[in-house]
Amino acid sequence: MKKRNIFVVLLLTFAVGAGAQTLSYMNPELSARQRAEDLCSRMTLEEKATVMMNNSKAIPRLGIPQFAWWSEALHGVGRNGLSTVFPSCIGMAASFDDGLLERVFTAVSDEARAKNTAQRRKGSVDTYQGLSFWTPNINIFRDPRWGRGQETYGEDPYMNSRMGLAVVRGLQGPSDRKYMKLYACAKHFAVHSGPEKTRHSFNIEDLPERDLWETYLPAFKDLVQIGGVKEVMCAYQRIDGDPCCGSNRLLQQILRDEWGFDGLVVSDCGAISDFWEPGAHGVSKDAASASAKAVISGTDVECGSNYKRLPDAVKAGEITEAQIDTSVVRLLEARFELGDFDPDSLVEWTRIPESVVACKEHKDLALQMAREQMVLLHNRGNILPLAKDASKIMVMGPNAADSIMLWGIYYGQPSHSVTVLEGIGNKLGGDVRYTKGCEITSLTETESVFSKLTCRGGKQGMSAQFWNNTEMEGVPAYETTYSAPLHFDNGGNTVFAPGVRLTDFTARFRGTLVADKDETLDIMYTNDDGFRLIINGDTIAERWKTDRLRFNRRKLDVKKGRKYDIQVDYMQLRGGATLNFDVAVVRNVTASEIAERARDVETVVFVGGISPNLEREEAKVTEPGFDNGDRTSIELPAAQREILKALHEAGKKVVLVNCSGSAVALTPELETCDAILQAWYPGEQGGHAVADVLFGDYNPCGKLPVTFYKDDSQLPPFDDYRMAGRTYRYFNGEPLFPFGYGLSYTTFALGTPVYDAQAGKIHVSVTNTGARDGVEVVQVYLDKPDDAGGPLKTLRGFKRVELKAGETKDVVVDFPRSAFEWWNVDTNTMCVTPGKYELQVGTSSVDVKKIVCELK
Known part of the structure; x- marks a missing residue:
């Protein structure tokens, strides 16, 4: 008998042992609501508070298993190990193919269920391993500077609705089954689209009612009333003084009374803390009162830990236990609908095998979607498609050989990612000439040597251990190996690794480099709080205390054949957590020097744009044109623009493959580039898809789900939520490329x-x-x-x-x-x-x- 089934039977036996018959909530023949009401009536107030938090601990005396409400599936199962990584959502919107999108999310839900079943049978379900998936993001991408716009399906309410409905169908499964396949979540309710920097304190005032109902709410209404979405996530900011997660108007009057929503409302992570913590909304005095306000307003599940203070709020008279019961019954009903209390033999979805995870069929779907989401923006003289002649082509650009760029944000771990360089090389039957040329925002070339590191068992990269304490003591909470440069931060309340806390934790990374030549390497690291760098037993750098975010670079002279044992220790104490680490060769270049490298080729395929390391949720790293995950300018970074101009002046045919999660102002590039292909962040098969389009094996058909503006001057102030002058629906100017635009061969x-x-x-x-x-x-x-x-x-x-x-x-x-x-x-x-x-x-x-x- 499977471990999960043994657990359920033992708990059922325990529950029955105290009485003469099976308790009602353990009876699968009763409705989920009946079972939920019965179970709620048997729980203590403290137990009710426990199950209302995103990581709900098991309550053995009642047979309540552990449950995790927070899992991610933005464009594939995220943050939970191996999975198929599909293109970014904004890219999938460019396909205008909601039928294919539903197939994509059916594949995602298959992988999610299979992974959850395997985890449950191991006896533990932690964050990102559950059955409640906080997607789709159906916010309006009203301003291209918003770093999280790539999570959405564009700037149009109808598009967000139609694509969102496809996601919900794929995740939740057929509505006529006894058990739900998964729970999907429409987020972030409502009127949420940056800036990231002020989202925990920002108040949207005097928003016209027309903008609210005509632009910001329609997709949510459709997902609730047509799609039957089971969860809605309330947003961080305030509207007219009330935090969204404490807004009676949003969560009661509109969502439940007017729309008839009977599912769950979950908080964005840390949103309840924003009610009372210094520097945020300041509408509550402490965690207890904030929790009472949120629950009374209708927020059933908290992503955070404030709700453990609900018993204190009851004692203080700020909320009644009956009001808490309303939320508890809803969330218990959800768990019964998902089959969380019942043996696997009754729940059909538990029969999905683990072999579906990252299977060939799903990889083929990822490739199909990556092809369909490519948008051909510019093709002067029909330079595309290119002839398959490797001797006449060079690949260049900061994104050409970057596999992590393909994944966008909120990603899983693909078994293999096909970079654009690899895709073109495969198409041309072998090696293709390549030079990186520059970084995203600087005229430097950085060649990482992280892949030359090895660790235990001869594995590529660095071994990693995480502890949920600041002393690095005891059994690690998680151990793994990282084969790519380290990039971690806890923006959006994102843990560094499964089972690792958000704060007060430590990590140790070890790897060995054997130098293949005499050279000077750059050791680059960004961190807050404690950091220690040890090489061959010598401590090279150490700041082991609460500290601000720092970017550091150290030189390391290496000798051919010598071994260098590298150890990185990290300690996080409170607040934000960031750790980036790489070992690389870095040098300055000029645009003319880069153009000279292409002197004996006819065509340069320049794979540039921006990076999900820079545009994303609450990114901690700031570079020119970016701030806290948002963009301060929509122009193509100057370093890339200089190289494209130099190549054009050198007489080269230039094909720009623009990788981004948002619109980029490409006005000068209409002159310096012969063709422009918008590739978005195209997922694990992105390199094959780009090559298929460039060389004519696939005829592009994608259309823009957002307006591409000419320059920064066409944008209203970022923090103005009024729709006047925004998106194709209200923009009176002439765009560079309009919404819905896309060329074909x-x-x-x-x-x-x-x-x-x-x-x-x-x-x-x-x-x-x-x-x-x-x-x-x-x-x-x-x-x-x-x-x-x-x-x-x-x-x-x-x-x-x-x-x-x-x-x-x-x-x-x-x-x-x-x-x-x-x-x-x-x-x-x-x-x-x-x-x-x-x-x-x-x-x-x-x-x-x-x-x-x-x-x-």
Whole structure:
């Protein structure tokens, strides 16, 4: 019998031993709600507080197993070892393929269930190993400077809704099964999109009701009312003075009363602490009162530890036990729906084998999505596709050989990542000429030698041990090996490793380098609090105390054939935790020097853009153009821009592969580059997908889910949440590349669209007028011309169509009466509003044909 089943049977036996019959909550024949109510009635107040925190300890006397509410699956199972890493969400949105997205997240949920089942049978389920997955992020990507925009599905409410619904279907599984496959979570509710630096104290005031209901809330409403999402995560910031996780208006009036949501509300990590900790919102006096405010407002589960003070809040009269019971019943019902209390033999999802994790079928899905999300922005003289001639091509750029860049943020660990350099090399049948040229923001070349380190058992990289104490004593909480440079921080309450605390922990890393030549190496490390560097037994650097964040670089002269034992010790005491470590060769370069390296080739494929190390959640490292994970400028970093200009002036054909999680201003690059391919952060198969597009084995069909602006001057202030002047829906200027834009290696022509109001359908003929098979995305936008305060247009439908060269198809896009929902200025509500409308049908938000109709 499996260990998990033995545990359940023993607990059931224990529970029955005290009485003559099976307790109601242990009876799988009863409904999840009945079981939850019965179990809640048997719990002490302290036990109720325990199960309301994200890491819920087992309560053996009642047969309540350990449970972890916080797991990640942003674009693949995250932070839980081996998994398939799909492209970033913003990239997957560029596919305009919600059918494929649902297949992707069905694969993700298969891997998640299999990993959880294996973990449960080991007898322990910790953070990131559970059945509750805090995704999708359906916030509006209103400003390209927001570092977490890559987690979303773009700047349009309809796109976020449609893609979010696909994610929920894939994660939660069919709705007609006895047990849920997983719980999905719509986040961050609501009006959340940076800045990262002030999110724990920021207050959004005087937001127009129209912006709230027409832009920020529609995707959440659809996921609740149409998608049946089981969780909603409240956001960090305040709205009109109330923290989102303590907002009666958001969590009670809108979410539960108006929308009828009966699932769970979970807090963002650390959000309840923001109620009372110095420098944050300051709306509560202490952890107990903050917890009472959050629970009364409707936040059922806390990611944090404040809720352990709920019994104190009851004693102080700030909340009643009955109010706590409301949340406890909800979360226990969720666990019963997931089969958490029942034997594996009853729960069909536990039969998914571990062999699905990172299997070939899922890798193929990752490749398909990576191909579909590529957006061809520029192709002067049809330079693409390239001929497969390695002698005429050089690969260059800071992202060309970077495997970690492919993963974006909130990632898992792929079995292998195909870099762009590797993908092009495979396509050309062998070695391809390569030079890095520069870093993301500087004219330096850094060649890491971390991969030359070895550790115990001859493994590549450095061994690692973590302790949940500051003395490095006792049995380590976690041990592993890292084969790539170390990059850790606890931004977003992210632990360094499974089972390791957020604060008051230590870590030790060991590796050995055998020098293959005489040279000077740079040892680069960024850390806060305690750090110690020991080489061959000598302590080279040591600051073992509470400390600020520091960037350090030390030179190490090495001799060929000599062995260097390197040890890094780290101690975290409180607050933020950051540790980056690498061993590399670093030197300054000039743009002309880099261009000279390409003198005997015709074409340079420059793989540049930005990096998820710089644009991300609360990043601690600041470089020119970036601040705390957000961007201060949307321009391509100057170092890359100089090299592209030098290559162009040297007469080279230049193909820019831009890797980013957000829009980059590429105005000068329209002159210096012959082609631009937007690759986003394309996942573990990204290198193959880029090569397939560059060399014509795949015809690009991706479309932009965000506006690409010309320069910084076109952006309103970052911290202004009003929609005026933002996104394609309200931007009156001329963009560099508009929402919905994307080129192909063939051409398409649309006929005159026709709207059948009675059937609720739009018909339009689409012809492939070129010489290659391809895919076009027909897009439908809605405008109400007499509404001066409304959006210029707004997406309300799209459909992908595959066409062979010369083929014509009649495309039908659903457009029911409900699609005419619009802001009613008389009632201040979103509703189907009669009047004159324009239906705009086209291949981007600007290349459209219009139908004028009158809605009665």
